Amino acid sequence: xxxxxxxxxxxxxxxxxxxxxxxxxxxxxxxxxxxxxxxxxxxxxxxxxxxxxxxxxxxxxxxxxxxxxxxxxxxxxxxxxxxxxxxxxxxxxxxxxxxxxxxxxxxxxxxxxxxxxxxxxxxxxxxxxxxxxxxxxxxxxxxxxxxxxxxxxxxxxxxxxxxxxxxxxxxxxxxxxxxxxxxxxxxxxxxxxxxxxxxxxxxxxxxxxxxxxxxxxxxxxxxxxxxxxxxxxxxxxxxxxxxxxxxxxxxxxxxxxxxxxxxxxxxxxxxxxxxxxxxxxxxxxxxxxxxxxxxxxxxxxxxxxxxxxxxxxxxxxxxxxxxxxxxxxxxxxxxxxxxx
Amino acid sequence: xxxxxxxxxxxxxxxxxxxxxxxxxxxxxxxxxxxxxxxxxxxxxxxxxxxxxxxxxxxxxxxxxxxxxxxxxxxxxxxxxxxxxxxxxxxxxxxxxxxxxxxxxxxxxxxxxxxxxxxxxxxxxxxxxxxxxxxxxxxxxxxxxxxxxxxxxxxxxxxxxxxxxxxxxxxxxxxxxxxxxxxxxxxxxxxxxxxxxxxxxxxxxxxxxxxxxxxxxxxxxxxxxxxxxxxxxxxxxxxxxxxxxxxxxxxxxxxxxxxxxxxxxxxxxxxxxxxxxxxxxxxxxxxxxxxxxxxxxxxxxxxxxxxxxxxxxxxxxxxxxxxxxxxxxxxxxxxxxxxx
DNA sequence: TATAATATAAAAACCGGTTTCTGTAAAGGC
DNA sequence: GCCTTTACAGAAACCGGTTTTTATATTATA
Numbered sequence: 001x002x003x004x005x006x007x008x009x010x011x012x013x014x015x016x017x018x019x020x021x022x023x024x025x026x027x028x029x030x031x032x033x034x035x036x037x038x039x040x041x042x043x044x045x046x047x048x049x050x051x052x053x054x055x056x057x058x059x060x061x062x063x064x065x066x067x068x069x070x071x072x073x074x075x076x077x078x079x080x081x082x083x084x085x086x087x088x089x090x091x092x093x094x095x096x097x098x099x100x101x102x103x104x105x106x107x108x109x110x111x112x113x114x115x116x117x118x119x120x121x122x123x124x125x126x127x128x129x130x131x132x133x134x135x136x137x138x139x140x141x142x143x144x145x146x147x148x149x150x151x152x153x154x155x156x157x158x159x160x161x162x163x164x165x166x167x168x169x170x171x172x173x174x175x176x177x178x179x180x181x182x183x184x185x186x187x188x189x190x191x192x193x194x195x196x197x198x199x200x201x202x203x204x205x206x207x208x209x210x211x212x213x214x215x216x217x218x219x220x221x222x223x224x225x226x227x228x229x230x231x232x233x234x235x236x237x238x239x240x241x242x243x244x245x246x247x248x249x250x251x252x253x254x255x256x257x258x259x260x261x262x263x264x265x266x267x268x269x270x271x272x273x274x275x276x277x278x279x280x281x282x283x284x285x286x287x288x289x290x291x292x293x294x295x296x297x298x299x300x301x302x303x304x305x306x307x308x309x310x311x312x313x314x315x316x317x318x319x320x321x322x323x324x325x326x327x328x329x330x331x332x333x334x335x336x337x338x339x340x
Numbered sequence: 341x342x343x344x345x346x347x348x349x350x351x352x353x354x355x356x357x358x359x360x361x362x363x364x365x366x367x368x369x370x371x372x373x374x375x376x377x378x379x380x381x382x383x384x385x386x387x388x389x390x391x392x393x394x395x396x397x398x399x400x401x402x403x404x405x406x407x408x409x410x411x412x413x414x415x416x417x418x419x420x421x422x423x424x425x426x427x428x429x430x431x432x433x434x435x436x437x438x439x440x441x442x443x444x445x446x447x448x449x450x451x452x453x454x455x456x457x458x459x460x461x462x463x464x465x466x467x468x469x470x471x472x473x474x475x476x477x478x479x480x481x482x483x484x485x486x487x488x489x490x491x492x493x494x495x496x497x498x499x500x501x502x503x504x505x506x507x508x509x510x511x512x513x514x515x516x517x518x519x520x521x522x523x524x525x526x527x528x529x530x531x532x533x534x535x536x537x538x539x540x541x542x543x544x545x546x547x548x549x550x551x552x553x554x555x556x557x558x559x560x561x562x563x564x565x566x567x568x569x570x571x572x573x574x575x576x577x578x579x580x581x582x583x584x585x586x587x588x589x590x591x592x593x594x595x596x597x598x599x600x601x602x603x604x605x606x607x608x609x610x611x612x613x614x615x616x617x618x619x620x621x622x623x624x625x626x627x628x629x630x631x632x633x634x635x636x637x638x639x640x641x642x643x644x645x646x647x648x649x650x651x652x653x654x655x656x657x658x659x660x661x662x663x664x665x666x667x668x669x670x671x672x673x674x675x676x677x678x679x680x
Numbered sequence: 681t682a683t684a685a686t687a688t689a690a691a692a693a694c695c696g697g698t699t700t701c702t703g704t705a706a707a708g709g710c
Numbered sequence: 711g712c713c714t715t716t717a718c719a720g721a722a723a724c725c726g727g728t729t730t731t732t733a734t735a736t737t738a739t740a
């Protein structure tokens with residue numbers, strides 16, 4: 001049978017409160033007594049009921065994870081699961097655990113905030129989400145510490161890859177290879193990252209005095225291979241096709257290239273393609289994909305560090321953001337502009 | 341401020357127990373009263389403190405997930421995160437949530453079982469693990485309901501792909517293509533799935549009366565691209581190389597092919613390669629990978645169904661297993677045996 | 681009509697911890 | 711040597727629910 005603090009107390013002939021003080025090292029007790037209790041507790045392998053402790057202390061040592069499965073990205077998505085993995089490892093090392101914020105508990109619908117309050121969640125890591133979700137708004141405006149990799153908000157700390165810079169690097173690189181007609185397959189307008197990449201694209205195009213025909217920009221709604229494929233088909237329907245394309249994500253690039261290949265348009269000879277993310281497998285593709293690498297490990301660690309510090313300093317409503325550098329990874333899906 | 345059941349009771353002029361009965365629909369109360377309380381609770385958006393409820397009821401509506409990060413597989417691994425995703429979706433639909441079983445909580449080391457008892461975990465899904473882990477043994481031998489995709493044990497329900505059949509399908513297919521020298525890159529001896537695939541390979545080789553030189557079998561320890569690459573290097577060191585290879589996983593196949601390519605050995609012309617898993621991206625590789633597909637969705641759903649039923653029927657110590665069918669996916673990394 | 685059975689709601693106990701309050705003994709100050 | 715702190719340990723209250731027990735009003739039974 002599972003022992004309680006009362007069992008321990010009785011067996012040692014001391015008060016339950018004494019046992020609690022000993023195990024939590026919270027003082028008000030002699031060192032001799034503390035050691036006696038702790039030794040005995042270890043000997044009988046006592047471990048506390050965490051629900052009872054949480055009930056009283058209102059601290060759960062739990063971080064909520066918001067991982068919206070819209071936008072075609074779930075746990076399977078290599079990029080986010082990788083960020084989550086390093087986040088998880090870091091917080092676990094610090095004695096916290098993670099818990100997915102769900103909206104149906106038991107049998108009733110609840111909001112994000114309700115979930116967090118119900119479970120005394122200490123802080124929330126918003127991995128992916130839809131910025132316009134009213135549930136999310138409610139949560140952000142509460143005084144629960146939140147960190148995100150996805151959106152900006154005045155009541156939120158944001159850790160994000162330097163998307164704008166990444167896009168600029170991509171365009172600059174294509175320019176350096178001699179390309180002048182550079183298309184962009186952009187992501188959903190509801191995705192902050194997609195918007196930033198789009199901005200970076202526009203900025204660099206302007207800086208380089210390149211023509212920005214509206215036809216150069218194709219919107220691909222979601223970060224999926226399918227949408228990339230559709231974008232590729234649209235691209236191919238043009239009378240003359242640009243010689244270079246910057247895709248909002250690797251997934252989109254993969255679908256895009258697939259469409260091109262099907263129509264015997266060669267990558268990189270006919271069209272240079274550059275992606276974004278550097279998903280683990282893109283180096284094994286043919287051609288291997290030139291892309292902008294996101295530092296998923298660092299993103300996860302930084303988010304974890306920041307969130308834990310927000311939780312512990314008790315000063316809430318802290319806003320701000322940190323840009324994590326990105327890196328151009330040159331592979332074989334891009335090449336110098338061919339004569340045509 | 342967060343309302344409690346006492347606030348509700350006071351505001352309605354009833355007893356706390358009455359409120360509890362109303363909200364849980366547990367009888368002993370008039371329908372009129374029940375409705376009155378429920379309506380009011382909804383109106384003021386009351387939601388219960390789950391820690392208090394868990395403390396009393398000892399039911400947590402939480403499933404523990406064991407996801408060992410040894411064997412080179414973490415959350416990033418597409419196969420397991422995909423199984424977990426569908427598992428998670430199913431149990432959440434049924435009012436449960438998932439929680440990763442960790443071994444350091446607060447600041448002390450705890451065992452799997454201790455974690456589960458401490459948190460009143462209702463059941464455990466062992467996604468990946470090391471069978472010899474003593475922590476795992478302790479958990480399995482407890483009376484907490486456990487389901488796994490990874491190992492067999494007399495006190496455990498196992499949902500696993502039909503690995504043996506998959507391996508046989510692979511060998512048979514290579515045989516049908518005319519190959520007679522069929523090598524196998526096997527996985528770690530600590531992995532049940534790897535062992536089953538190895539068994540299937542041997543069985544089919546015997547059935548087909550094929551020579552099974554020890555050199556045909558290379559051990560690749562972990563399910564990683566790196567190990568596949570190393571296996572490929574070893575393979576290339578042979579005087580005469582077999583014309584076909586069955587790899588224990590797609591990851592290993594990818595590394596294996598990489599090594600071959602580096603030495604100008606062509607896939608599939610010189611060597612046909614077949615993998616196992618059908619990870620999402622392998623269809624985009626060049627050559628696209630012929631492989632044995634695991635039905636990750638079904639694996640996750642079946643595991644969830646079984647676990648929830650074990651939890652609810654209260655009859656523990658139930659053992660058994662279910663084999664989920666696999667499927668040969670023919671792509672371009674395999675071809676008929678060339679004259680040599 | 682008197683009595684037993686039933687329905688309903690309140691009161692109280694409980695889950696297993698943590699924390700505050702209280703009382704006593706030992707240590708420190710002058 | 712007397713009074714005040716301080717150290718220590720036990721008692722009790724509390725966290726916010728659920729469940730059991732008790733009390734009362736209502737209905738059924740004879």
